[in-house]
Each structure stands twice: as C-alpha cells, then as structure tokens.
Amino acid sequence: xxxxxxxxxxxxxxxxFLAIWVASLxxxxxxxxxxxxxxxxxxxxxGATFPYPLYSKWFAEYQKLHPDIAINYQSIGSGGGIRQLLxxxxxxxxxxxxxxxxxxxxxxxxxxxxxxxxxxxVMTYHLPPLKSPIxxxxxxxxxxxxxxxxxxxxxxxxxxxxxxxxxxxxxxDSDILVVHxxxxxxxxxxxxxxxxxxxxxxxxxxxxxxxxxxxxxxxxKGNEGVTSFVKQIPGSIGFVELVFAKTLKLPYAxxxxxxxxxVDASMESVTAAAEGALKNIPADFRTSIxxxxxxxxxxxxxxxxxxxxxxxxxxxHGQYRAILDFLKWGLTEGQKLSPAxxxxxxxxxxxxxxxxxxxxLEVAK
Amino acid sequence: xxSHSENRGDRVFRLVLYVFAGIAFALVLGxxxxxxxxxxxxxHQLGLRNLFSSEWNPPLHAFGISPFIFGTLVxxxxxxxxxxxxSVSAAILLTDLAPRKFGQVxxxxxxxxxxxxxxxxxxxxxxVVIPWLRVDVQPFLRNHFGFLPFFQxxxxxxxxxxxxxxxxxxxxxxxxxxxxxxxNAVPQVLREGVLAMGSTRFEMIRIAVLKSxxxxxxxxxxxxxxxxxxxxMAVTMVIGNTADLSWSLFAPHQTMxxxxxxxxxxxxxxxxxxxxxxxxxxxxxxxxxxxxxxSILVKKPKGAKR
Numbered sequence: 001x002x003x004x005x006x007x008x009x010x011x012x013x014x015x016x017f018l019a020i021w022v023a024s025l026x027x028x029x030x031x032x033x034x035x036x037x038x039x040x041x042x043x044x045x046x047g048a049t050f051p052y053p054l055y056s057k058w059f060a061e062y063q064k065l066h067p068d069i070a071i072n073y074q075s076i077g078s079g080g081g082i083r084q085l086l087x088x089x090x091x092x093x094x095x096x097x098x099x100x101x102x103x104x105x106x107x108x109x110x111x112x113x114x115x116x117x118x119x120x121x122v123m124t125y126h127l128p129p130l131k132s133p134i135x136x137x138x139x140x141x142x143x144x145x146x147x148x149x150x151x152x153x154x155x156x157x158x159x160x161x162x163x164x165x166x167x168x169x170x171x172x173d174s175d176i177l178v179v180h181x182x183x184x185x186x187x188x189x190x191x192x193x194x195x196x197x198x199x200x201x202x203x204x205x206x207x208x209x210x211x212x213x214x215x216x217x218x219x220x221k222g223n224e225g226v227t228s229f230v231k232q233i234p235g236s237i238g239f240v241e242l243v244f245a246k247t248l249k250l251p252y253a254x255x256x257x258x259x260x261x262x263v264d265a266s267m268e269s270v271t272a273a274a275e276g277a278l279k280n281i282p283a284d285f286r287t288s289i290x291x292x293x294x295x296x297x298x299x300x301x302x303x304x305x306x307x308x309x310x311x312x313x314x315x316x317h318g319q320y321r322a323i324l325d326f327l328k329w330g331l332t333e334g335q336k337l338s339p340a341x342x343x344x345x346x347x348x349x350x351x352x353x354x355x356x357x358x359x360x361l362e363v364a365k
Numbered sequence: 366x367x368s369h370s371e372n373r374g375d376r377v378f379r380l381v382l383y384v385f386a387g388i389a390f391a392l393v394l395g396x397x398x399x400x401x402x403x404x405x406x407x408x409h410q411l412g413l414r415n416l417f418s419s420e421w422n423p424p425l426h427a428f429g430i431s432p433f434i435f436g437t438l439v440x441x442x443x444x445x446x447x448x449x450x451x452s453v454s455a456a457i458l459l460t461d462l463a464p465r466k467f468g469q470v471x472x473x474x475x476x477x478x479x480x481x482x483x484x485x486x487x488x489x490x491x492x493v494v495i496p497w498l499r500v501d502v503q504p505f506l507r508n509h510f511g512f513l514p515f516f517q518x519x520x521x522x523x524x525x526x527x528x529x530x531x532x533x534x535x536x537x538x539x540x541x542x543x544x545x546x547x548x549n550a551v552p553q554v555l556r557e558g559v560l561a562m563g564s565t566r567f568e569m570i571r572i573a574v575l576k577s578x579x580x581x582x583x584x585x586x587x588x589x590x591x592x593x594x595x596x597x598m599a600v601t602m603v604i605g606n607t608a609d610l611s612w613s614l615f616a617p618h619q620t621m622x623x624x625x626x627x628x629x630x631x632x633x634x635x636x637x638x639x640x641x642x643x644x645x646x647x648x649x650x651x652x653x654x655x656x657x658x659x660s661i662l663v664k665k666p667k668g669a670k671r
Contacts (some may be wrong), residue, residue: 015387019390021391022388023395025395080630083637183629184627205445207422211628211632213608221602227496232496
C-alpha cells in the first residue's frame with residue numbers, strides 16, 4: 001500500500017550499512033604501485049630531503065640519456081621514505097641515517113644501503129660581524145644545546161674566541177639562543193649522533209634520533225626554518241646542512257676534529273672524513289662518518305643512502321633493472337655533478353666497493 | 366494515481382540525501398577508527414600511564430603526550446583571556462553604542478578577520494609580532510615583572526605568548542559574532558526598563574545586556590576555544606615547537622596539532638602510533654568542547670525567554 005513505509009525501515013538500514021562500508025574505506029590507507037605510464041617506465045622513490053637537490057639533478061640528467069625512464073622522487077623525509085619502502089608503495093627509498101636492525105627485519109624483501117653522496121652539518125650563528133669564524137668543539141656544542149652554557153661570554157667560549165669579549169663588552173645581552181629542528185629529520189639524527197659521541201651526558205640524557213626531546217631552544221621547520229630563525233634572532237645558534245649555509249652565505253663555525261685540528265666544512269674535508277673511515281665501513285655500508293680520526297676530516301659529516309630491495313617486487317615491469325642501471329650511472333657519472341651543488345663526491349675506492357655490491361644484486365636477480 | 370510517479374522521484378531524492386548524509390556520518394566514524402587503529406600499538410605496548418606522562422623523547426622510546434596537551438590548553442587559555450574582553454567590547458559597541466553606519470563597517474571589518482588564511486597569520490606573526498615581542502614587549506615584562514613565573518627565561522620572541530596572541534586574533538571574530546547575536550536577542554524593552562529606572566548607560570549595559578547574556582558569552586568563548594584547540598599552521602610557525610612544561614609565556618611550547626604536523630614525516634613504529642594517540646586525544650577534546658558548546662548554545666539566552 002505505502003511503499004514509503006517499507007522504505008522508512010529499509011533506508012536507515014541501508015544508510016548504516018553504506019556508512020560503515022565507506023568508513024572502512026576511509027579508515028584503511030590504500031596502497032598504490034608504480035607501473036607503466038604511456039610507454040614510459042615510471043620508477044617511484046621517496047625519502048630524505050637533504051640530497052633532494054642532487055637527486056633531482058641526477059634524475060633530470062638521467063632522463064635525458066634514457067627518455068623511456070622517468071624517476072619520480074618525493075622528498076618527504078627519511079622516515080617517510082623508510083615507511084613507504086617497508087609498505088612497498090615505492091620502488092626505492094632514501095635516508096640520511098641508516099635503517100635500524102629492527103626496521104630491516106620488517107622489510108618484506110631484504111634491503112641494501114647504497115651510499116649516494118655525502119654532506120656536512122654546520123653550526124651557523126647570528127653575531128655582529130667578526131674577523132674570522134668562531135671556533136667550537138663538540139663538547140661546547142653539546143653543552144650549549146643542553147643549556148649548560150647559556151652566555152656567549154662563558155669563559156669556555158672566550159678561551160677559544162677572545163673576540164667575543166669585545167662584542168659583548170658594553171653590557172649587550174649575551175644570551176645564547178638555541179635553534180633546532182622542529183620536524184623529524186635525518187639532519188637532526190646525524191647531528192645528535194655526533195653529540196652522543198662527543199658528550200656522555202648528551203648520550204645519556206638526550207640520545208640520538210630524527211625527533212628528540214631538545215633540552216632547550218626553539219624549533220624551526222626544515223633547514224629553511226632554522227635558517228630564518230637564526231637570521232632573525234641576534235645571539236642565536238643553529239645547525240643546518242652545508243648546502244644551505246653555502247647557498248645562503250651564512251657564517252658557520254670552525255670545528256675541532258679528533259686530531260685537534262680546526263676544520264672548515266667543505267667538500268674536501270667531508271671527503272677526507274669518508275676516506276678516513278674507509279677501512280671501518282662494514283659490508284652493508286651502514287655506518288657513521290662523524291668524528292672520524294683522520295687529517296683534515298670535518299667532524300659532522302655523513303653519508304646519505306639510497307635504499308634498494310635485494311630483489312624485484314612481484315609484478316615488476318622492469319623498474320628494478322632501471323634502478324640498478326641508474327645506480328651505476330649515479331655512482332660514476334653522477335658523482336661529477338655533486339661538487340657544483342656542494343655535495344662531497346664519494347671516495348673512489350668506496351665507489352668500487354659499492355659497484356661490486358650493485359653487480360651482485362644483478363646476479364642475484 | 367500520479368502519487369506513484371511522485372513517489373518514485375521522492376524515493377530517488379531521499380536515497381540521494383541518505384547517501385550524502387551517510388558520507389558525513391561515515392567520515393566521522395572512519396576517522397575515529399583510523400586514529401584508533403593507528404594509535405592502538407602505542408596504547409597496547411606503552412599503556413595509558415606512560416602515554417600521559419610528561420616525557421616525550423622518541424630516541425628513548427618515551428612517548429608521554431602531556432606536554433602537548435599542556436601546550437594546547439595553555440595557549441588556548443591565554444588566547445581566550447586576550448580575545449574575550451576585546452570581543453565582548455566590540456559586540457557591545459556594535460549592538461548598543463555605535464551609530465548604525467559605523468557599526469556596519471566595523472562589524473564587517475571584524476568579520477573579515479575570520480577570512481584571513483591561517484598561514485597568513487603565521488607569516489605576519491613571524492615577521493611582525495615576534496620581533497616586536499622580542500625587542501620591546503618581553504624585555505619590558507622581564508625587567509619589570511620578572512618576579513612572576515610567567516615572565517622568566519630566555520627571550521626568543523618565538524613563544525607561547527606569540528601563539529596566544531595570534532590565536533586570540535583568530536578567534537575574536539567568532540566570539541564577537543556570537544556575542545553580537547546574543548546581545549541583539551536581549552529585548553529592547555529590558556534596556557528601556559533599566560534606563561527608565563534612572564541608570565546610566567554603563568549600568569544599563571551591565572545589568573540589562575551583560576547579565577542576561579552570560580551563557581551566550583560563554584557559548585561564544587567555547588566556540589572560540591574549539592577553533593583555537595585545533596589550529597595548526599599559524600601556531601606551528603610561531604610557538605617554537607619544543608615540548609616544554611614551563612609556565613613562562615616566553616618559553617617555546619608544542620601543541621597537539623603542531624606536534625603531529627612537525628613530526629609525522631619522520632615518524633616510524635611506536636612514534637607514529639603515539640602521534641596517532643595525540644590525534645585521537647585532540648579529536649576527543651575538540652568533540653567534548655563541541656558538545657559543551659551545543660549544550661550551552663541550544664539553551665536560549667535568559668533575556669530572550671519572554
């Protein structure tokens with residue numbers, strides 16, 4: 001008689017059913033995978049932001065040579081890159097700090113670390129113009145970031161930098177204002193790994209990682225956030241990638257290395273650190289090159305890695321092959337593009353070792 | 366007869382409405398389930414006691430989210446303290462004191478504040494408010510009122526004070542708009558009555574307007590609070606993003622929203638899961654505030670009863 005009557009009981013039921021179905025779609029993240037796009041082979045990667053300028057240059061140059069391959073790289077941060085690689089939503093990942101054993105265990109396919117290039121982290125600061133850059137030791141940096149040294153006129157700072165005394169002679173506020181990263185980042189991980197090496201109290205109370213409980217200071221987002229705070233706030237100190245300091249012409253400190261040399265961050269001093277560490281680099285390349293005991297080695301140096309599975313994904317359209325070819329190119333021709341962008345090329349003998357590993361991947365395939 | 370064809374149209378129409386309404390309902394449900402799934406490993410492995418501790422230290426696997434809850438509540442509290450008197454005054458001016466023409470223009474300008482994107486507030490805060498706080502305001506406060514716990518510590522400019530000021534400006538239009546409606550709902554007769562008793566204009570506003578609008582003003586504040594709690598972009602840009610439990614207004618802090626926005630890109634495993642818990646707690650707090658607001662606002666303002 002009245003079809004609407006039955007509707008009234010049916011519709012709400014359908015409504016709840018539909019709602020729960022849609023809700024389940026929303027609640028579960030979807031996964032997508034790369035493939036062929038037109039007749040171009042799409043290869044997807046994601047990860048570290050620090051090497052992004054170099055990688056995008058590499059991909060662009062590589063595509064000129066191989067128009068049939070398009071490498072798409074999302075610089076979403078090392079952690080995000082590792083996450084996406086473990087979820088198998090990308091073909092390769094990239095990270096500044098090596099993956100932990102725990103993370104490696106979660107990988108559906110075993111993962112190999114391929115060092116791609118190296119860089120440095122510098123201490124930049126906002127002080128009135130000085131004749132020469134200030135000098136800092138690892139212990140001093142750790143104490144500044146742990147609130148144990150709070151004034152630029154601290155005797156331990158003045159001892160190395162007598163010039164500071166004249167800057168703050170006339171009662172100018174000499175508070176040291178600490179700037180760190182607010183976002184999780186590979187840069188923070190390398191920086192705090194260094195501090196953990198040079199300071200016992202840092203190691204015990206703060207530790208190292210991509211996101212931390214910073215004992216003091218304010219957080220800026222990204223290298224650019226830290227840079228803008230340091231530029232804005234007199235008396236501040238912050239850590240940024242060498243690439244940033246160079247392109248923005250920021251002042252940065254000379255650091256003391258284990259040989260008690262005062263080292264300026266440069267491509268040479270980073271490569272020196274990598275060379276000094278060579279014999280200690282393990283077979284899986286997961287290592288740190290901070291605080292390396294070698295002549296002229298800059299103490300806060302680091303590799304950045306491409307993360308490659310040891311075998312192709314099921315349903316591979318040729319992406320794996322393309323990645324291996326690209327790696328071989330990046331490790332040889334690609335290294336020549338590094339210096340122009342302020343990245344330090346990898347030492348020759350290391351490149352040979354890595355190429356050997358890449359070739360093994362091909363055989364294994 | 367022709368009711369049949371009408372019914373078919375009605376039925377299709379109703380189906381469409383149910384589908385769209387269903388999507389809205391499903392979104393809320395789906396997001397809740399998503400956050401719960403994301404947060405479950407942290408809740409399960411760490412337990413609520415650890416999750417609500419004050420130590421957030423990812424490298425040491427300490428994921429206590431109370432510093433973020435603290436930062437969120439404190440910044441929103443100070444924003445309300447700043448915004449409420451401004452909003453109530455503006456609303457009184459608009460309803461009772463200003464000439465109609467002026468009221469229209471002024472009212473429009475206040476409402477315009479709501480149209481400014483939050484990232485623009487953040488930029489303005491970064492380049493105007495923060496230097497002003499660092500150079501003028503905070504040194505003055507520290508020199509003269511440094512004995513109070515609110516005005517101690519190092520001066521970065523970037524601080525919970527900056528965040529509260531920005532938030533206050535952002536929620537002012539919301540509170541003003543509600544207060545204006547509420548004050549307009551106070552019957553003219555009531556105002557005239559109080560004036561006829563020989564009171565001054567100020568007394569009239571206090572007795573007739575403000576007293577009878579208490580719950581309405583409160584409702585406006587809660588609505589403002591709801592906006593302040595979840596605000597992310599502008600706050601992240603000026604608050605300094607450091608988990609801190611200090612009462613000082615000079616100190617950097619971290620809110621729940623800014624913590625998620627800052628850390629999610631690099632988070633893995635338990636860390637990511639703990640951020641899911643932060644999101645869940647934020648959603649629950651916002652939901653509670655929303656619920657309180659409804660229960661206040663649905664009641665009619667006292668003066669409008671008759």
